Amino acid sequence: MPRPLRILTPLHSFEPGGVERVALRLNAHWQQRGIDAIVLMGRDAGAMGTGNPPAQYRTFDQPGFSTAPFETLWMTARLPGAIRRLQPDILFCAGNTYAVVMLAMRMLLGRRCPPIVIKVSNDLARRDMHPAGRWFYRRWLRLQGRLAHAVVGMAEPMRAEIAVAMGVDPAKVWIVEDAAVSIAELALLAQPRTPAIRERRFVAAGRLTTQKNFALMLRAFAQGAASEDRLTIIGDGPDRAALERLVATLGLTGRVTMPGYQSSVAESFAEADYFLMSSDYEGVPAVVIEALAAGLPIVATNCSVSMDYLLQSGRFGLLTKVGDTAAFAHALTAIKSRPYSANAARTHAARFTVEHAAKAYLQVFSNVVAAPGRSSHIVSDIECAALSAP
Structure with missing residues (x-):
């Protein structure tokens, strides 16, 4: 029998940041409801992890020195092995910061790379950039659009912005109101x-x-x-x-x-x-x-x-x-x-709750894995209950 959906969210650390904070809250909500949601941390340092961490997590084996100065390279090097071992059905890219890691996974793993869902966590116009830098940034966004199986915006005005800036079919763009509060x-x-x-x-x-x-x-x-x-x-x-x-x-x-x-x-x-x-x-x-x-x-x-x-x-x-x-x-x-x-x-x-967003993301993930050629995984009874819950 096909196994239930497994979600893998890689994060650098517990250092305070909006992307990591929301990702941890979403995963905590999924875990509390029996969803097979795995948070994989590059390192377990940071203020958000003190006391009781927001979500259960795993970390890469740590070397005898800090990986903070090169955390993206560290994750890129270690994540392929974790993906092969854990065999997730979805890679959740929790924000723009992690898009380069996801691109590396597509290049390193090829057809063995699970489908990727990218959450757009930042402005796509980036008028703060020098024009030359913005030219490269726009092409980087197009590349992200090609690697993603679905792209999620955090408010309705982002829908058109994402479709144009990332060059994706509007059918690949989902809007899930930001999980800002419970x-x-x-x-x-x-x-x-x-x-x-x-x-x-x-x-x-x-x-x-x-x-x-x-x-x-x-x-x-x-x-x-x-x-x-x-x-x-x-x-x-x-x-x-x-x-x-x-x-x-x-x-x-x-x-x-x-x-x-x-x-x-x-x-x-x-x-x-x-x-x-x-x-x-x-x-x-x-x-x-x-x-x-x-x-x-x-x-x-x-x-x-x-x-x-x-x-x-x-x-x-x-x-x-x-x-x-x-x-x-x-x-x-x-x-x-x-x-x-x-x-x-x-x-x-009140539109922007974790409870609403967690359920909406499960719908996105379920649609992605149910796409043609990806029918080997199913949504479990627990996940069906989570999707139908008020």
């Missing part, structure tokens, strides 16, 4: 906010990296916020030291705090009045959905084809041009007078 987290994020005395409290969250452009946010805050206003930036990353120096240079010491990585943003969001995001590019940022679930008005850069959809054409906040410090500073003032419904924002955020 139903339980929706309730936690909806807790009443602590009222401010007289200052406005802004909050931001994300990896402290160039992509997130927190430097622009700090400069805009220095220009557009009142002297009593406060900003908290949650997260950690390689740009921390440079951002701390910028805080001092701008005279924001005492007004800006950077508490580091937090496994849950619910408490910090409950103590805030507005959410900020200044990224140069994004896919469907989970932290924006968390902010909506917390009922926070949002000021953000228009860093993704999906941002207007997330903010419902200005209903839940203001979008500014990417890289425009003056416009972002102006929006910090303008957001005060915008009409806003926290309940409507929370209702919108």
Whole structure:
């Protein structure tokens, strides 16, 4: 009898990142419901793995030195053997970062490579790139489109973008709303906010990296916020030291705090009045959905084809041009007078749950393995139940 569907998700580590966080949450949901979902880690380091990891996982045998500086090469070298041993029916590419590994698997394993489902986790236009780099990037996207058996976007506006940028048949494009929050987290994020005395409290969250452009946010805050206003930036990353120096240079010491990585943003969001995001590019940022679930008005850069959809054409906040410090500073003032419904924002955020996405991904995987020539694997009774569950 054919065995049940087996899903393999390779990840570099537990270092905080939106792609890894969502992938771990999806796999945890599948595992809790008896799905044969395997998470294979390049190394087990990182803040998301401390305490109880979000999902059960396996790791490659570790050498006597850190593989972090060359984690993609390390995974590319070790993954083919794991695929031969585990014989998965689906390789789940959890985000754009892992597409190069998936291409290597197709080249190394040939016809023995399982079908690949790629989740597009980032912006495909990449206007931040130099034109020459963008030319190569566009061809790289076309190559990804050729290697994938299905491509998944995280919000409806991504459908056309994916089909055009990756050159894929629209029939290969699926939309699965981003698994940003669980139903339980929706309730936690909806807790009443602590009222401010007289200052406005802004909050931001994300990896402290160039992509997130927190430097622009700090400069805009220095220009557009009142002297009593406060900003908290949650997260950690390689740009921390440079951002701390910028805080001092701008005279924001005492007004800006950077508490580091937090496994849950619910408490910090409950103590805030507005959410900020200044990224140069994004896919469907989970932290924006968390902010909506917390009922926070949002000021953000228009860093993704999906941002207007997330903010419902200005209903839940203001979008500014990417890289425009003056416009972002102006929006910090303008957001005060915008009409806003926290309940409507929370209702919108409820579309983006792990529970819904986990079931929808199983449907994608099942369709891929049921394609002509791939009928040797079946969806088990457990998986059928998961697909039909509310």
